[in-house]
Amino acid sequence: MVTGPDSLYVTLLILLHSLTSESVKFEVLGPTEPIVAVAGDDIILPCYLKPNISVEDMTVDWRNLDSTDDLVYRYQNGKNILEDQIPSYRERTSLFKEELWRGNTSLKLTRVQGSDEGHYECLIQSESWYEEIKMQVFVKAVGSRPVVSIEGHREGGMGLVCQSEGWHPEPDLVWLDSKGVSLSAGPPKTHRDIKGLYTVKQHVIVQETDTNLFTCRVSQSRIKEKVETEVYIPSE
Structure with a gap:
């Protein structure tokens, strides 16, 4: 039986593994009010886990629920998956990679277009658990003088x-x-x-x-x- 400092070290390792294991249940949190974006600007769609566990070994899906082909962005097995992504979102979407270890899965959307307006879903999935949150994005653009x-x-x-x-x-x-x-x-x-x-x-x-x-x-x-x-x- 291990005692003393070694016992404490082993206990901490077990606790750390339990907190980062994909078996941990989590909540997905995000905005409660619609997001208003100005066409041409960059925006951030907030989404993060509670507790703040790593998502580096999970799947992160962002979807535009108002689009027929709804996949906006996918992160899986430590990589960006570009297959099936809506073409209009290519090279305009990204996650904050340095924040994934603490559960931040917010999406950065650059050069906002009118077609970006819609209802979005942030879905986080581990091997044994998944949760999602939905949010609405409005796009504003003031046209030219007649x-x-x-x-x-x-x-x-x-x-x-x-x-x-x-x-x-x-x-x-x-x-x-x-x-x-x-x-x-x-x-x-x-x-x-x-x-x-x-x-x-x-x-x-x-x-x-x-x-x-x-x-x-x-x-x-x-x-x-x-x-x-x-x-x-x-x-x-």
Whole structure:
């Protein structure tokens, strides 16, 4: 029977092994409020274990639950697994490798895109236990100041077109006269690019008024942003 300092050393080794063994149960913790990211910025999606045990021998999965192919990032057996990763996340995702030994599995996401918005899951799995946490990410992008062009005479008046790009979420576009009254116009055309940002465009036919001033206003209520451009139409 081992006694004295040697006995204490053996006891500490057994305790350390029990704390780092994959048989230990754990919780996965993360944010309780949605994360708001600005398009083009880098963000961190928090996720960590309680107790703060090492995940170096575990599997860490990050998934975007709103995507058909949902794998954002996978760490397994000490390596990054790139197979089945959503192509748009390649070279934009990473873990803090120096923090894995104490249970920090937060994901760094660089150059945020509109298409990154969604519900995310951080799943940690050992040989005998797994837990996950879900979080929501909102992406905000304020588009360009509207560009207004005069198309020339149309049946019933003068044709104008307005376009603004680089928005997220999808914005609203409205034409206004000099008194702030909405003008009747056809439905706007919306295009979403490969990064998930929106371009909106709308045509309108206006008639001559006492001021000949008209405004194209583009706004997004969720992010409380609006931009507008005023145009003057010379009298005939």
